[in-house]
Amino acid sequence: MAGLDALKSYGSDIDSSSESDDGVPDESIPTSRQEPGFKNQVQKRSPTAEISTLPLPGEILSMFSSPSSETSNPIEHQGRIRSFAHTPGNWATFVYIPAETPSLSSLTETLISCLPQDLTFHPSDDLHLSLSRTVCLQFHWIDPFIQSFRERVGRLRSFRCHVEQVDVYTNDEETRTFLGLKIGAGHEVLCDLVKLADDCLQEFSLPVFYEDPSFHVSFCWCVGDVSSRIGPKVLQELQNKLNNHLGELSVDVREIRCKSGCKKFVIPLR
Template sequence: MDALIASYGDATSDSDTDVSTPTQAPTNFQGFSNPLPPPPLFLLNPPNSLGTMEYLQIGQANRVRSFPHVEGNYALHVYIPVYIPSTPKKELALFLKKVTSLVPGLHVVDVDVPLNSLCKDDHKLEQVALGREFHISLGRTVPIRVHQIDSVVAMLRQKLQFQKRYFIDFSKWEVFVNDDHTRTFLSMEVITGGLAEITRQIQAVNEVYKLHNLPEFYKDPRPHISLAWASGDISDSLKRVVEEEMKRFNVRGSLQKCIFSSKFSGIECKIGQKTHKICKIQDE
């Protein structure tokens, strides 16, 4: 893409050119003074891209850090990676489209693309909103100092070194709000299968946090993955829409007791931009 733009010039350069001042071609290339034609639009916006307008909208939603950035601090996040299987994606996409049509301002978590810009194309919606890696948090995302990194990683590995495989059942749509009420999240919660195992893992992470004087996780943790977010606290309106849509899906028999299941595949710890593998899976 960069090569294309470099060859043809900036796509917006035409509007910046002073047409009253003719440009003179270099002496050695007078026979080729005609400029290259503009590239086809489909080359600048490939079929698998989100399109120019959607990318421009990514930065328009204001997200607020949960803690201020301080030089020398690194954000610590301990989590279980989760991928949504292909089978339930169409049903989930249908649910997201309906909720998005009733609640404006929802964005895809992490990617920060407006959901309503994806709802026109089912493939893009499934790919961007449902096809990425999701996270079940096992601890708060907190800042740590560089001298704490090795100790935190070593202790997490010691506490969580060997884990058995188990299935995680996502059984309920839920709405969460962050601590300072600056963001609302549309999530899927674990309330049955896998809850006991995840709770034990959270307790182990809490022990490591406590030894490093870091804030522990919520007293009554509710493991979940978040699919979308909106600015501010819109939990009341979003929850009403979600509950109403869940009733409609249940009436049609579309929504099962378990929305989807995922096999536990390990625990990771991201510190700054580096990801550390924490545990090995112990086969039974």
């Protein structure tokens, strides 16, 4: 409310103003206002004279801070680093399938306990299957993108995919290492969904998914590239734990979700 009050106060100091189509004050049109010491007089200006403007209140300026003023502090995010710089108007967006099930959640706790104690692995915030990279979507593109994707997948039927293997992954920047539960049965249907998502992304000239995707549910992560320290012995131990639960580990795909910044969209399947 402070910013709104300040804006009202700023606007009330000027009797009239003119703006061009791009929102910049048009200096070709003279303005008039009462100046201190000139009671009931109007000071006329030449069209070519320089027009002085009142400074914007601090509350308003803070609403439009420059990109350089917004930084990501890794300490506040468990050491995580942004994959790309924050730019006002760009919303981090990705398409995914929720995979938060009691059986998977319980298993991931067991698997994390088997990891080397000298590595700091954090449990993932939410379990999901990614169907796209994380891309930058401009705000005015969000609704058209969702509508385009909804039209493509809205007629698809729900299906089930199964976890079969533990594997290790790193992100493109090699700033984090992930352990994931790799999907076996259901892989081809997931590829079809990625193709539909790719078609939408290409409409907006955005990068598509990986050419040969390895669909997986990341259940924990560690800062940096420590994949070389998750050797065959550790992976085999994790796989043995997984093998004891294979019959009960599946993901029922009944909806596709898209997260864009703070916005979440749900597209149900038939």
